[in-house]
Amino acid sequence: MKNRLRNGLVILIILAAITFAQGDVPGDLNGDKIVSQDELLNAENLLKEGKITTDQLEKIRHIRENYPLIIVDSANRTIKIYKPIERIITFGGYDAEIISLLGDKEKIVGVPDWFKNNDFRRLCFSSLIELPSPGTASSPDCEAILKLNPDVIICWESNAAKLAEQLPDNITVVGLNFFDPKSFIDESKKIAYILEREGALDDYIDGFYSKYMNLIEDRTNGLSEERKPKVYWERQEPYQTFGEKEYITALIDICGGKNIFADEDFEISIVDAESVLQKNPDIIIRYAASKGPETGYTVTDSAGAKAMKDVIMLRSELVRVNAVKNDSVYILNMGLPLGIQGPIGAAYAAKIIQPDLFKDLDPQTITEELLTQYLGTEYDAKKNGVFVYPPLEES
Numbered sequence: 005m006k007n008r009l010r011n012g013l014v015i016l017i018i019l020a021a022i023t024f025a026q027g028d029v030p031g032d033l034n035g036d037k038i039v040s041q042d043e044l045l046n047a048e049n050l051l052k053e054g055k056i057t058t059d060q061l062e063k064i065r066h067i068r069e070n071y072p073l074i075i076v077d078s079a080n081r082t083i084k085i086y087k088p089i090e091r092i093i094t095f096g097g098y099d100a101e102i103i104s105l106l107g108d109k110e111k112i113v114g115v116p117d118w119f120k121n122n123d124f125r126r127l128c129f130s131s132l133i134e135l136p137s138p139g140t141a142s143s144p145d146c147e148a149i150l151k152l153n154p155d156v157i158i159c160w161e162s163n164a165a166k167l168a169e170q171l172p173d174n175i176t177v178v179g180l181n182f183f184d185p186k187s188f189i190d191e192s193k194k195i196a197y198i199l200e201r202e203g204a205l206d207d208y209i210d211g212f213y214s215k216y217m218n219l220i221e222d223r224t225n226g227l228s229e230e231r232k233p234k235v236y237w238e239r240q241e242p243y244q245t246f247g248e249k250e251y252i253t254a255l256i257d258i259c260g261g262k263n264i265f266a267d268e269d270f271e272i273s274i275v276d277a278e279s280v281l282q283k284n285p286d287i288i289i290r291y292a293a294s295k296g297p298e299t300g301y302t303v304t305d306s307a308g309a310k311a312m313k314d315v316i317m318l319r320s321e322l323v324r325v326n327a328v329k330n331d332s333v334y335i336l337n338m339g340l341p342l343g344i345q346g347p348i349g350a351a352y353a354a355k356i357i358q359p360d361l362f363k364d365l366d367p368q369t370i371t372e373e374l375l376t377q378y379l380g381t382e383y384d385a386k387k388n389g390v391f392v393y394p395p396l397e398e399s
Protein backbone atom coordinates (compact mmCIF):
# COMPACT_ATOMS: atom_id res chain seq x y z
CA MET A 5 0.00 0.00 0.00
CA LYS A 6 2.82 2.38 0.93
CA ASN A 7 4.56 1.58 -2.32
CA ARG A 8 1.36 2.36 -4.21
CA LEU A 9 0.96 5.70 -2.44
CA ARG A 10 4.61 6.51 -3.02
CA ASN A 11 4.28 5.64 -6.70
CA GLY A 12 1.12 7.70 -6.99
CA LEU A 13 2.84 10.68 -5.41
CA VAL A 14 5.79 10.31 -7.78
CA ILE A 15 3.39 10.26 -10.73
CA LEU A 16 1.70 13.43 -9.47
CA ILE A 17 5.06 15.16 -9.08
CA ILE A 18 6.11 14.11 -12.57
CA LEU A 19 2.81 15.25 -14.05
CA ALA A 20 3.02 18.58 -12.25
CA ALA A 21 6.55 19.11 -13.56
CA ILE A 22 5.46 18.22 -17.09
CA THR A 23 2.51 20.58 -16.84
CA PHE A 24 4.72 23.52 -15.89
CA ALA A 25 7.42 22.63 -18.41
CA GLN A 26 5.10 22.18 -21.40
CA GLY A 27 3.03 25.28 -20.82
CA ASP A 28 -0.26 23.43 -20.26
CA VAL A 29 -2.65 24.65 -17.57
CA PRO A 30 -0.64 24.67 -14.32
CA GLY A 31 -2.13 22.30 -11.75
CA ASP A 32 -4.34 20.46 -14.25
CA LEU A 33 -3.38 16.78 -14.05
CA ASN A 34 -6.19 15.06 -15.94
CA GLY A 35 -5.90 17.13 -19.12
CA ASP A 36 -9.31 18.80 -19.04
CA LYS A 37 -7.67 22.27 -18.70
CA ILE A 38 -9.64 22.94 -15.52
CA VAL A 39 -8.08 23.00 -12.06
CA SER A 40 -10.47 21.13 -9.80
CA GLN A 41 -10.62 21.39 -6.03
CA ASP A 42 -8.87 18.03 -5.73
CA GLU A 43 -6.11 19.17 -8.07
CA LEU A 44 -5.67 22.32 -5.98
CA LEU A 45 -5.35 20.16 -2.84
CA ASN A 46 -2.75 18.06 -4.64
CA ALA A 47 -0.79 21.20 -5.46
CA GLU A 48 -0.96 22.32 -1.82
CA ASN A 49 0.48 18.97 -0.78
CA LEU A 50 3.24 19.31 -3.36
CA LEU A 51 4.14 22.68 -1.84
CA LYS A 52 4.37 21.14 1.65
CA GLU A 53 6.72 18.52 0.28
CA GLY A 54 8.86 21.14 -1.43
CA LYS A 55 8.02 19.91 -4.90
CA ILE A 56 6.63 23.23 -6.21
CA THR A 57 7.18 26.83 -5.17
CA THR A 58 4.83 29.23 -3.43
CA ASP A 59 4.56 31.24 -6.65
CA GLN A 60 3.55 28.12 -8.57
CA LEU A 61 0.87 27.31 -6.00
CA GLU A 62 -0.49 30.86 -6.12
CA LYS A 63 -0.71 30.61 -9.90
CA ILE A 64 -2.64 27.35 -9.62
CA ARG A 65 -4.95 28.83 -7.00
CA HIS A 66 -5.55 31.89 -9.18
CA ILE A 67 -6.48 29.67 -12.12
CA ARG A 68 -8.78 27.60 -9.91
CA GLU A 69 -10.61 30.75 -8.74
CA ASN A 70 -10.78 32.72 -12.00
CA TYR A 71 -10.65 30.44 -15.04
CA PRO A 72 -11.81 29.63 -17.63
CA LEU A 73 -12.60 33.05 -19.08
CA ILE A 74 -15.16 32.98 -21.87
CA ILE A 75 -15.89 35.49 -24.65
CA VAL A 76 -17.64 35.43 -28.01
CA ASP A 77 -15.25 36.93 -30.56
CA SER A 78 -16.18 39.02 -33.61
CA ALA A 79 -16.35 35.90 -35.75
CA ASN A 80 -19.12 34.66 -33.40
CA ARG A 81 -16.85 31.93 -32.04
CA THR A 82 -17.05 31.03 -28.35
CA ILE A 83 -13.52 31.31 -26.96
CA LYS A 84 -12.34 29.84 -23.66
CA ILE A 85 -9.12 30.96 -22.01
CA TYR A 86 -7.92 28.43 -19.44
CA LYS A 87 -4.93 30.18 -17.89
CA PRO A 88 -3.34 33.65 -17.68
CA ILE A 89 -2.12 34.84 -21.06
CA GLU A 90 1.61 35.45 -21.12
CA ARG A 91 2.56 35.33 -24.82
CA ILE A 92 0.57 36.91 -27.66
CA ILE A 93 0.97 37.20 -31.42
CA THR A 94 -0.99 40.22 -32.67
CA PHE A 95 -1.75 39.55 -36.32
CA GLY A 96 -4.50 42.17 -36.31
CA GLY A 97 -2.15 45.10 -35.74
CA TYR A 98 -4.69 47.29 -34.00
CA ASP A 99 -4.86 44.71 -31.22
CA ALA A 100 -1.20 45.44 -30.40
CA GLU A 101 -2.10 49.08 -29.83
CA ILE A 102 -4.88 48.15 -27.40
CA ILE A 103 -2.66 45.70 -25.51
CA SER A 104 -0.02 48.42 -25.19
CA LEU A 105 -2.60 50.83 -23.77
CA LEU A 106 -3.54 48.13 -21.27
CA GLY A 107 0.05 47.99 -20.04
CA ASP A 108 0.75 44.47 -21.33
CA LYS A 109 3.03 45.36 -24.26
CA GLU A 110 5.72 42.99 -22.97
CA LYS A 111 3.39 40.03 -23.57
CA ILE A 112 3.43 40.62 -27.34
CA VAL A 113 5.96 38.26 -28.96
CA GLY A 114 5.13 38.65 -32.65
CA VAL A 115 3.58 41.13 -35.09
CA PRO A 116 3.00 41.01 -38.87
CA ASP A 117 5.48 42.73 -41.18
CA TRP A 118 2.88 45.22 -42.41
CA PHE A 119 2.44 46.45 -38.83
CA LYS A 120 5.98 47.78 -38.92
CA ASN A 121 5.65 49.69 -42.17
CA ASN A 122 3.69 52.56 -40.65
CA ASP A 123 5.08 55.77 -39.21
CA PHE A 124 2.45 56.03 -36.45
CA ARG A 125 3.65 52.72 -35.05
CA ARG A 126 7.32 53.53 -35.58
CA LEU A 127 6.71 56.73 -33.66
CA CYS A 128 4.62 55.37 -30.79
CA PHE A 129 5.36 51.63 -30.59
CA SER A 130 9.03 51.45 -31.50
CA SER A 131 9.75 48.39 -29.33
CA LEU A 132 7.12 46.35 -31.18
CA ILE A 133 8.79 47.08 -34.50
CA GLU A 134 11.74 44.93 -33.40
CA LEU A 135 9.64 41.81 -32.78
CA PRO A 136 9.62 38.74 -35.07
CA SER A 137 7.05 38.49 -37.84
CA PRO A 138 5.71 34.93 -38.18
CA GLY A 139 3.81 35.60 -41.41
CA THR A 140 0.26 36.93 -41.35
CA ALA A 141 -3.09 35.53 -40.30
CA SER A 142 -3.96 34.78 -43.92
CA SER A 143 -0.51 33.35 -44.70
CA PRO A 144 0.97 32.12 -41.41
CA ASP A 145 4.46 30.73 -40.94
CA CYS A 146 3.36 27.91 -38.66
CA GLU A 147 6.91 26.83 -37.81
CA ALA A 148 7.80 30.37 -36.72
CA ILE A 149 4.56 30.61 -34.73
CA LEU A 150 5.36 27.41 -32.82
CA LYS A 151 8.85 28.70 -32.01
CA LEU A 152 7.30 31.82 -30.49
CA ASN A 153 5.09 29.56 -28.34
CA PRO A 154 2.09 31.94 -28.02
CA ASP A 155 -0.80 31.30 -25.68
CA VAL A 156 -3.07 33.41 -27.89
CA ILE A 157 -3.08 34.77 -31.43
CA ILE A 158 -5.38 37.72 -32.14
CA CYS A 159 -6.35 38.38 -35.75
CA TRP A 160 -9.14 39.83 -37.86
CA GLU A 161 -12.37 37.86 -37.65
CA SER A 162 -12.24 36.90 -41.34
CA ASN A 163 -9.07 34.87 -40.74
CA ALA A 164 -9.77 33.42 -37.30
CA ALA A 165 -11.44 30.08 -38.08
CA LYS A 166 -9.03 29.08 -40.85
CA LEU A 167 -5.98 30.07 -38.81
CA ALA A 168 -7.20 28.04 -35.83
CA GLU A 169 -7.49 24.95 -38.02
CA GLN A 170 -3.79 25.18 -38.91
CA LEU A 171 -2.52 25.36 -35.34
CA PRO A 172 -2.43 22.98 -32.34
CA ASP A 173 -5.21 23.16 -29.77
CA ASN A 174 -3.00 24.74 -27.11
CA ILE A 175 -2.82 27.97 -29.16
CA THR A 176 -6.06 29.95 -28.89
CA VAL A 177 -7.07 32.10 -31.85
CA VAL A 178 -9.30 35.12 -31.18
CA GLY A 179 -10.95 37.11 -33.99
CA LEU A 180 -11.22 40.86 -33.27
CA ASN A 181 -10.99 43.77 -35.72
CA PHE A 182 -11.04 47.26 -34.12
CA PHE A 183 -12.31 48.80 -37.38
CA ASP A 184 -15.95 49.60 -36.78
CA PRO A 185 -16.76 52.46 -34.38
CA LYS A 186 -19.91 50.56 -33.38
CA SER A 187 -17.93 47.57 -32.06
CA PHE A 188 -14.57 49.11 -31.10
CA ILE A 189 -15.33 49.58 -27.40
CA ASP A 190 -16.83 46.11 -27.01
CA GLU A 191 -13.84 44.49 -28.74
CA SER A 192 -11.39 46.50 -26.63
CA LYS A 193 -13.10 45.42 -23.42
CA LYS A 194 -12.90 41.79 -24.52
CA ILE A 195 -9.13 42.05 -24.76
CA ALA A 196 -9.02 43.76 -21.37
CA TYR A 197 -11.14 40.95 -19.92
CA ILE A 198 -9.04 38.03 -21.18
CA LEU A 199 -5.87 39.81 -20.03
CA GLU A 200 -7.42 40.43 -16.59
CA ARG A 201 -7.08 44.17 -17.12
CA GLU A 202 -10.72 45.16 -16.77
CA GLY A 203 -10.98 48.88 -16.10
CA ALA A 204 -7.50 49.65 -17.44
CA LEU A 205 -8.96 51.20 -20.61
CA ASP A 206 -11.60 53.31 -18.87
CA ASP A 207 -9.55 56.50 -18.99
CA TYR A 208 -8.85 56.13 -22.72
CA ILE A 209 -12.40 55.06 -23.61
CA ASP A 210 -14.20 57.65 -21.48
CA GLY A 211 -11.68 60.46 -21.73
CA PHE A 212 -10.77 60.12 -25.39
CA TYR A 213 -12.57 57.63 -27.62
CA SER A 214 -16.15 58.07 -26.43
CA LYS A 215 -15.61 61.74 -25.67
CA TYR A 216 -14.97 62.63 -29.30
CA MET A 217 -17.06 59.98 -31.03
CA ASN A 218 -20.09 60.94 -28.93
CA LEU A 219 -19.49 64.64 -29.54
CA ILE A 220 -19.59 64.05 -33.29
CA GLU A 221 -22.58 61.73 -33.24
CA ASP A 222 -24.57 64.00 -30.91
CA ARG A 223 -24.24 66.90 -33.34
CA THR A 224 -25.23 64.92 -36.42
CA ASN A 225 -28.00 62.96 -34.77
CA GLY A 226 -31.35 64.06 -36.15
CA LEU A 227 -30.03 65.67 -39.32
CA SER A 228 -32.59 65.51 -42.09
CA GLU A 229 -31.74 63.43 -45.14
CA GLU A 230 -31.54 66.62 -47.18
CA ARG A 231 -28.73 67.91 -44.99
CA LYS A 232 -26.64 64.75 -45.38
CA PRO A 233 -24.25 65.00 -48.35
CA LYS A 234 -23.64 61.93 -50.49
CA VAL A 235 -20.14 60.58 -49.96
CA TYR A 236 -18.03 58.34 -52.18
CA TRP A 237 -15.14 56.94 -50.13
CA GLU A 238 -12.46 55.33 -52.27
CA ARG A 239 -9.94 52.89 -50.82
CA GLN A 240 -6.51 52.36 -52.42
CA GLU A 241 -7.42 51.52 -55.99
CA PRO A 242 -9.59 53.38 -58.48
CA TYR A 243 -13.24 52.60 -57.74
CA GLN A 244 -12.43 50.26 -54.86
CA THR A 245 -14.95 51.26 -52.22
CA PHE A 246 -16.95 50.27 -49.15
CA GLY A 247 -20.44 48.80 -49.03
CA GLU A 248 -23.15 48.18 -46.47
CA LYS A 249 -21.14 45.80 -44.29
CA GLU A 250 -18.00 47.91 -43.82
CA TYR A 251 -16.92 50.29 -41.06
CA ILE A 252 -16.70 53.29 -43.40
CA THR A 253 -20.47 53.24 -43.93
CA ALA A 254 -20.95 53.53 -40.16
CA LEU A 255 -18.34 56.28 -39.93
CA ILE A 256 -19.91 58.33 -42.71
CA ASP A 257 -23.27 58.04 -40.98
CA ILE A 258 -21.82 59.15 -37.62
CA CYS A 259 -20.24 62.15 -39.34
CA GLY A 260 -23.51 63.27 -40.93
CA GLY A 261 -23.25 61.90 -44.47
CA LYS A 262 -24.57 59.08 -46.64
CA ASN A 263 -22.33 56.48 -48.24
CA ILE A 264 -23.51 56.23 -51.86
CA PHE A 265 -22.96 52.45 -51.69
CA ALA A 266 -24.53 51.95 -48.25
CA ASP A 267 -27.25 49.74 -49.70
CA GLU A 268 -24.88 47.44 -51.59
CA ASP A 269 -24.37 43.95 -50.15
CA PHE A 270 -20.57 43.89 -50.05
CA GLU A 271 -17.76 44.85 -47.72
CA ILE A 272 -15.02 46.09 -50.06
CA SER A 273 -15.41 45.85 -53.82
CA ILE A 274 -14.42 47.37 -57.16
CA VAL A 275 -17.42 49.19 -58.60
CA ASP A 276 -18.11 50.45 -62.09
CA ALA A 277 -17.16 54.10 -62.67
CA GLU A 278 -20.57 54.64 -64.26
CA SER A 279 -22.25 53.73 -60.97
CA VAL A 280 -20.32 56.48 -59.19
CA LEU A 281 -21.37 58.94 -61.86
CA GLN A 282 -25.02 57.90 -61.58
CA LYS A 283 -25.01 58.25 -57.77
CA ASN A 284 -23.33 61.68 -58.16
CA PRO A 285 -21.57 62.10 -54.79
CA ASP A 286 -21.24 65.55 -53.24
CA ILE A 287 -17.94 64.61 -51.57
CA ILE A 288 -15.14 62.24 -52.52
CA ILE A 289 -12.72 61.01 -49.85
CA ARG A 290 -9.76 59.01 -51.11
CA TYR A 291 -7.58 56.97 -48.79
CA ALA A 292 -3.82 57.43 -48.93
CA ALA A 293 -1.88 54.44 -47.59
CA SER A 294 -0.93 54.73 -43.92
CA LYS A 295 2.67 53.78 -44.83
CA GLY A 296 3.03 56.94 -46.96
CA PRO A 297 4.45 58.64 -48.87
CA GLU A 298 1.47 60.94 -49.57
CA THR A 299 0.36 61.34 -45.94
CA GLY A 300 1.59 60.42 -42.48
CA TYR A 301 2.91 61.58 -39.13
CA THR A 302 6.41 62.15 -40.48
CA VAL A 303 5.49 63.40 -43.96
CA THR A 304 6.47 67.04 -44.39
CA ASP A 305 5.46 67.78 -47.98
CA SER A 306 1.87 67.66 -49.24
CA ALA A 307 2.95 67.36 -52.89
CA GLY A 308 2.22 63.63 -53.00
CA ALA A 309 -1.29 64.09 -51.59
CA LYS A 310 -1.92 66.95 -54.02
CA ALA A 311 -0.85 64.76 -56.93
CA MET A 312 -3.22 62.03 -55.77
CA LYS A 313 -6.10 64.50 -55.66
CA ASP A 314 -5.21 65.89 -59.09
CA VAL A 315 -5.42 62.42 -60.63
CA ILE A 316 -8.96 62.02 -59.32
CA MET A 317 -9.99 65.48 -60.47
CA LEU A 318 -8.75 64.65 -63.97
CA ARG A 319 -10.68 61.39 -64.36
CA SER A 320 -12.80 62.03 -67.43
CA GLU A 321 -15.66 59.90 -66.13
CA LEU A 322 -15.97 62.06 -62.99
CA VAL A 323 -15.97 65.56 -64.49
CA ARG A 324 -19.78 65.80 -64.20
CA VAL A 325 -19.87 64.62 -60.57
CA ASN A 326 -20.78 67.30 -58.00
CA ALA A 327 -17.74 66.53 -55.85
CA VAL A 328 -15.36 67.26 -58.73
CA LYS A 329 -17.31 70.23 -60.06
CA ASN A 330 -17.32 71.81 -56.58
CA ASP A 331 -13.72 70.82 -55.74
CA SER A 332 -14.87 68.67 -52.82
CA VAL A 333 -12.27 65.93 -53.20
CA TYR A 334 -10.10 65.06 -50.20
CA ILE A 335 -7.15 62.77 -49.49
CA LEU A 336 -7.12 61.20 -46.01
CA ASN A 337 -4.52 59.05 -44.25
CA MET A 338 -5.84 55.49 -44.19
CA GLY A 339 -4.80 54.71 -40.61
CA LEU A 340 -6.68 57.55 -38.94
CA PRO A 341 -10.23 56.09 -38.73
CA LEU A 342 -8.95 52.74 -37.40
CA GLY A 343 -8.02 51.36 -34.00
CA ILE A 344 -7.06 53.75 -31.23
CA GLN A 345 -6.67 56.60 -33.75
CA GLY A 346 -10.40 56.36 -34.58
CA PRO A 347 -11.50 59.71 -33.13
CA ILE A 348 -8.79 61.49 -35.16
CA GLY A 349 -10.11 60.04 -38.41
CA ALA A 350 -13.68 60.74 -37.35
CA ALA A 351 -12.81 64.37 -36.59
CA TYR A 352 -11.30 64.89 -40.04
CA ALA A 353 -14.24 63.13 -41.71
CA ALA A 354 -16.76 65.19 -39.73
CA LYS A 355 -15.13 68.46 -40.76
CA ILE A 356 -15.12 67.35 -44.39
CA ILE A 357 -18.72 66.11 -44.41
CA GLN A 358 -20.34 68.71 -42.13
CA PRO A 359 -17.94 71.68 -41.99
CA ASP A 360 -20.50 74.11 -40.57
CA LEU A 361 -21.29 71.81 -37.65
CA PHE A 362 -17.66 71.24 -36.70
CA LYS A 363 -15.90 74.56 -37.10
CA ASP A 364 -14.64 74.32 -33.51
CA LEU A 365 -13.39 70.72 -33.79
CA ASP A 366 -9.60 70.58 -34.10
CA PRO A 367 -8.23 67.20 -35.29
CA GLN A 368 -4.65 68.37 -34.70
CA THR A 369 -5.34 68.94 -31.00
CA ILE A 370 -7.03 65.53 -30.80
CA THR A 371 -3.96 63.97 -32.43
CA GLU A 372 -1.62 65.60 -29.92
CA GLU A 373 -3.84 64.49 -27.04
CA LEU A 374 -3.68 60.84 -28.11
CA LEU A 375 0.08 60.81 -28.60
CA THR A 376 1.14 62.82 -25.56
CA GLN A 377 -1.46 61.89 -22.95
CA TYR A 378 -2.04 58.24 -23.79
CA LEU A 379 1.04 57.10 -25.71
CA GLY A 380 3.77 59.15 -24.04
CA THR A 381 5.03 60.59 -27.34
CA GLU A 382 5.64 64.32 -27.67
CA TYR A 383 4.22 65.47 -30.98
CA ASP A 384 3.25 68.83 -32.51
CA ALA A 385 0.62 68.13 -35.15
CA LYS A 386 0.65 71.73 -36.32
CA LYS A 387 4.30 71.52 -37.29
CA ASN A 388 4.54 67.89 -38.33
CA GLY A 389 2.69 65.49 -40.58
CA VAL A 390 0.27 65.56 -43.49
CA PHE A 391 -3.04 63.93 -42.57
CA VAL A 392 -5.55 65.39 -45.01
CA TYR A 393 -5.36 67.26 -48.29
CA PRO A 394 -6.28 69.95 -48.93
CA PRO A 395 -5.77 71.23 -45.38
CA LEU A 396 -9.22 71.77 -43.96
CA GLU A 397 -8.54 75.28 -42.72
CA GLU A 398 -7.79 76.23 -46.32
CA SER A 399 -10.59 74.23 -47.97
